[in-house]
Amino acid sequence: MDKTPSCKSKKPSVGKRKNKEAADNVMQHTQLYFDIKLSQWPIVYSPQYNIGFLGMERLHPFDAGKWGRAFSFLKEARMVTDVTTVCPLEATEQDLLTVHTQRYLNSLTWSVTVAQITEVPPVAFLPNFLVQRNVLRPMRLQTGGTILAGKLALERRWAINIGGGFHHCSADKGGGFCIYADISLCIRFLFQKMADRVKKAMIIDLDAHQGNGHETDFKNDPNVYILDVFNCRIYPHDETAKVAIKRRVELECFEDDRTYLHKVETHVEGALNEFSPDVIVYNAGTDILDGDPSFTS
Numbered sequence: 001m002d003k004t005p006s007c008k009s010k011k012p013s014v015g016k017r018k019n020k021e022a023a024d025n026v027m028q029h030t031q032l033y034f035d036i037k038l039s040q041w042p043i044v045y046s047p048q049y050n051i052g053f054l055g056m057e058r059l060h061p062f063d064a065g066k067w068g069r070a071f072s073f074l075k076e077a078r079m080v081t082d083v084t085t086v087c088p089l090e091a092t093e094q095d096l097l098t099v100h101t102q103r104y105l106n107s108l109t110w111s112v113t114v115a116q117i118t119e120v121p122p123v124a125f126l127p128n129f130l131v132q133r134n135v136l137r138p139m140r141l142q143t144g145g146t147i148l149a150g151k152l153a154l155e156r157r158w159a160i161n162i163g164g165g166f167h168h169c170s171a172d173k174g175g176g177f178c179i180y181a182d183i184s185l186c187i188r189f190l191f192q193k194m195a196d197r198v199k200k201a202m203i204i205d206l207d208a209h210q211g212n213g214h215e216t217d218f219k220n221d222p223n224v225y226i227l228d229v230f231n232c233r234i235y236p237h238d239e240t241a242k243v244a245i246k247r248r249v250e251l252e253c254f255e256d257d258r259t260y261l262h263k264v265e266t267h268v269e270g271a272l273n274e275f276s277p278d279v280i281v282y283n284a285g286t287d288i289l290d291g292d293p294s295f296t297s
Contacts, residue, residue: 207285
């Protein structure tokens with residue numbers, strides 16, 4: 001029987017965890033890891049990834065609809081179809097507690113907290129049930145997609161989530177339009193669920209901004225190697241989180257393609273010579289491109 005969920009499937013219920021012991025058992029009960037059809041590619045996407053809320057999302061330079069446009073481009077180029085694409089499930093509170101604290105998740109029931117993280121002030125005045133439906137649920141779905149992509153990468157040797165990459169969020173703090181720590185969650189799930197195959201992980205973060213979220217989460221973890229290539233002149237300027245970066249490449253504004261690509265190639269090769277990971281998580285930020293509005297923010 002095919003157990004691959006449809007993009008029209010109902011979201012799983014969000015459970016409540018009362019203590020740490022219950023949170024430690026989440027890996028035995030998660031619905032995020034499931035088998036896909038042989039005819040499907042390990043490319044994860046849902047049309048529900050996109051965030052649209054009365055135009056308020058346009059108040060931030062972050063493009064909250066880029067995932068749909070990327071998928072449409074791939075479809076027009078006949079590189080993917082709806083049939084070959086994998087639709088993920090939404091991460092539940094139980095799943096999120098693998099990394100996040102209960103205190104942080106509870107804080108998201110306040111619209112003002114979400115407004116601060118997304119840097120869209122009017123969100124603070126909206127009823128939280130609307131914020132949950134129109135902002136948080138799409139991000140939980142993308143988070144589920146990143147976690148699933150980790151599993152699929154082991155099975156198919158590669159996988160892509162057309163979404164996620166919320167690298168400014170850590171276990172107890174969100175920021176920069178990043179509400180859930182999907183990169184940290186993906187790696188923690190692999191360490192716990194696939195412990196026999198994944199003991200060491202590498203993060204290659206090429207977003208223009210420093211990935212201070214996952215850096216905070218893995219600051220004292222010798223089994224996670226972080227290569228971060230970022231513009232040192234823009235947000236978040238997190239000096240404390242930089243301690244976790246094993247290979248730090250700080251860029252200046254307007255570096256040309258040749259210089260940039262040379263640095264990336266040199267440091268990726270150097271990182272792989274220093275560390276032998278069982279899995280690599282590549283965060284491909286679009287804001288390195290010339291003309292992206294979030295590059296200078």
